[in-house]
Amino acid sequence: MPVLDPDRLFPAEARTRDIARTLFAAIEGAPILSPHGHCDPAWFAGNAAFPDPARLFVVPDHYIFRMLVSQGVPLTALGVPRVDGGETERDGRAIWRLFAGHYHLFRGTPTRLWVDHALAEVFGVSAALGPDTADAIFDEVADRLAQPEFRPRALFDRFGIEVLATTDDALSDLAHHEAIRASGWGGRVIPTYRPDAVIDPEYEGFAGNVAALGRLTGCDTASWEGYLEAHRRRRAAFRALGATATDHGHASARTENLAPDAAARLFRTCLQGEAGTGEADAFRGQMLTEMARMSVEDGMTMQIHAGSRRNHSGPVMAMHGRDKGFDIPQRTDYVAALKPLLDAVGMEPELRIVLFTLDESVYSRELAPLAGVYPALRLGPPWWFFDSPEGMMRFRRLTGETAGIYNTAGFNDDTRAFCSIPARHDVARRVDCAWLAGLVADGRIGMDEAREMAAELTTGLVRRAYRL
Template identity: 60%
Template sequence: MPIRPLELHPDRLLPADPATRKLARELYRHVADLPIVSPHGHTDPRWFAGNETFGNATDLLLIPDHYVFRMLYSQGIAMEDLGVRNPKADPRAAWRLFADNYFLFRGTPSRMWLDWVFAEAFGISAQLSAETSDLYFDTITEKLATNDFRPRALFDRYGIEAIATTESPLDTLEYHAAIRAENARPGGWQGKVITAYRPDPVVDPEFEGFRDNLAKFSEITGEDCLTWNGYLAAHRQRRRFFADMGATSTDHGHPTPRTADLSPTDAEALFDKVSKRAFTAEDAELFRAQMLTEMAGMSLDDGLVMQIHPGAFRNHNARVFDRFGRDKGADIPSRTEYVANLKPLLDKYGNEPGLSIILFTLDESTYARELAPLAGHYPCLKLGPAWWFHDSPEGMRRFRRMTTETAGFYNTVGFNDDTRAFLSIPARHDVARRIDCGFLAELVMEHRIEDWEAAELARDLTYNLVKKAYRL
């Protein structure tokens, strides 16, 4: 095949209509270079603590990115050959396999993000293919060995004002402590990297090792986490510790958004079941439901913003899970109901303006029917952006079209990238800014808002709303 040029069109993703595109281009120009606020994601804090080089192209761009290897796996390519959980894999051979199959990503968000990284971060001007595989691998790997491509330098280059990682209550947060020490050192790096409290390993009775996790929870906190009161006290203690380490939010990845408001006696009896591993699937779901309400109450006390990320059937591929573990591209969206599921929590706390709960969904059918009406009424609720499988140009457009009329813009929280792939962060934020500016331009051209309102909204959607929503 011929080697083709890699060119990023300056008007990519903007509306096709010339007049609307012109206005969208102007709106985008004013927000394109605003700082990036990344309030929820899964980058590794040790990158910023140690500031070591990333290694090679495969280490940085292929192995951490489940968006990439899930597509390749779907075409029969073995994860081991891509280097996933296989230290013996040849990084160059894995990259060649990726390059040979790069055509599979045509039309996908991953293709947009990766092309942005190749062109903007590494200055490569030819498309990735079998013919350019070694050029890519050598160019990227050589640049990653330089100081300009260490994690802190990239953080600063792309104007990241703040980034949140995600850790469980069992994490020591040692890397966050090291980052804070560096921030405090005279002349030290000033990047803001904070944590978020993700209690799933000690909240979900069906999480692997749950009973052992409770024992470790007891060890870390000094509380008896095999008793209900001790267990709740341990959560309060660890939440305080996370807040002291910079956390402004919690995150809850439950199968459903079901909530419950059990009496203290019933809650204690339920905890006794799950802590002794004498529970049914319904008991596990009810316990997770109760814990969402408990966590909302704790958020009202300590001010941490609560994120609920429901509706993923985690680790759907049992063989992949057994061989490679969690987060290997086999999580699948499922139907999700919010109105009845959230009612127990909202009956108790929904009218509290001091509480902030951000709702996400993988079920787009709920946008207009359930989520926008809920967020458009309850003071405590906001809508998280298009997430995961919908973190795409069309997904972002659908989100705006289906929620704005009922929830407005100001019951949403801007954009978050929710990624493990560090260099996709500026690429993803650029996509979100372009899509929002295109949507706003359409509203102006339809005389639904004024041009000055669109300019204010573009900045709010890019920067102001996320800082306010996440209390940054």
């Protein structure tokens, strides 16, 4: 058996599988639209070769290192840097062997699908990864990485990426994005406005960040009105480099809609470092509504990624810092939380707010009913732990009957693992076709409709949700 089954993720039943195959054949080659992710724009600005296989696949990928950690492999043995600068593994081959030796852990997980696909389709590896093939595959991939056709821009073109959005701090100088534009290379890489550092009063260095925002924009960010105007200018600067969206990652979906003077007072309290937990949370909530209002003005799509409890392990946070695989979902309410924002702007027909969740229990209870009636809302694809075959199928089954597909926003790969982008879109397209095939097979829709829907899920809905 080849490593990649050509019918992978299609229904087992023959008639339904045939329908899925037919639907997939028509969209398999569609361009990749990647409106949300975490690739580094520096890759495309500089177009330097990627580092060795371990540093490309393992060290930066929390999907991978969290699974190895769960079975007792220390983060230090995987080359994950320490806050104190202490020793961690530096030998890429040693890290790769650890990964290959534990590759069975990923059986049944999406990581397995992504890595197999990247090795086979991007790097032309024909063997299955495992302890016995670790060295040979390391050498094979390392060899490829040294070749010009495996540099970032060449892969971008080979992958058929029509547009790739990065995620950029509000204070970013966007130099890499400017460099890409100036380079004459035709790849469309665009920034996304992610202002957590200047919106969240509990973010490290918040007051300093707000002051820096003032310097960047020439606004008096010590005043509420100046602070809002600074956001407007930064959003405009991002748009000038192609941005069509903003992104907001809060622990809850809480929103507020305070009167201007109350908001101004709250802002002052936060800026002076005097906000308690409740006030900080209220301010984040107020800013979601402010960002939504600015989106009504400037047409930027607003993304809300709510519900992650960041850095769950105290000891790991102390030793290795943020984003080391210890972010854990938590129960999240949207119905009460979003009401202030929705009362303010939810009926705006041109506004686009894309909602994401890590709490699947809200798909049918909260998100589908909300997106199925408020014109401003669209449902983002299954996020993070749920960006997986079963997760996507549950999402469709739990939201499709109430919100339909036309209130959803297509797929996001949401990754910093550049070589997995084709794999992730491949999985999403296959699962969508498998779902649609089921609807055709049991007579809920016709084949002509399924074809249209497959195209919409792959490109149409993405273009419209993100104005691409």
